[in-house]
Amino acid sequence: MTNGNAPRIQTEVQVMFFDTDCAAVVHNIAYLRFIETARTLLAERLGMKLTEMAETQRYPVVVRTEIDYRRAAKLGDRLRIDGWLDRLERVRFWCVFQIRRLGDDALIADCRQTLAIIQLPEAKLLRLPEEWERFRAPEAADVGR
Numbered sequence: 001m002t003n004g005n006a007p008r009i010q011t012e013v014q015v016m017f018f019d020t021d022c023a024a025v026v027h028n029i030a031y032l033r034f035i036e037t038a039r040t041l042l043a044e045r046l047g048m049k050l051t052e053m054a055e056t057q058r059y060p061v062v063v064r065t066e067i068d069y070r071r072a073a074k075l076g077d078r079l080r081i082d083g084w085l086d087r088l089e090r091v092r093f094w095c096v097f098q099i100r101r102l103g104d105d106a107l108i109a110d111c112r113q114t115l116a117i118i119q120l121p122e123a124k125l126l127r128l129p130e131e132w133e134r135f136r137a138p139e140a141a142d143v144g145r
Contacts, residue, residue, distance in 0.1 A: 007045035024075035064114040
């Protein structure tokens with residue numbers, strides 16, 4: 001588990017034509033693109049800047065995505081994506097994302113992703129960085145080790 005000092009991000013998007021189907025409703029792949037943007041911003045807060053990832057060839061990879069679509073977003077909606085580090089283990093970590101419509105704060109989608117860090121080109125699974133220990137909740141320090 002993580003503590004209250006775990007990084008959080010918030011970003012906003014406006015639903016564009018290319019995000020929607022012929023009924024002007026956001027299609028499911030667009031939500032994943034919104035989450036991808038939020039996850040990239042969260043990775044930067046965790047110390048994994050894009051240029052450094054490219055230089056070191058160490059990347060966070062998505063192992064699992066769970067998403068619940070609660071309401072439909074539509075063309076022109078402004079959406080807020082909140083994301084945070086939820087849980088840490090030795091080699092895996094979980095991030096949570098919520099997509100809400102600005103204005104009425106309606107929950108559009110909930111998402112939880114499991115990730116790991118790999119070293120390319122070998123695709124070698126790496127332990128999470130030691131500096132991430134500061135995000136671990138004190139009572140959970142021995143869980144998952």
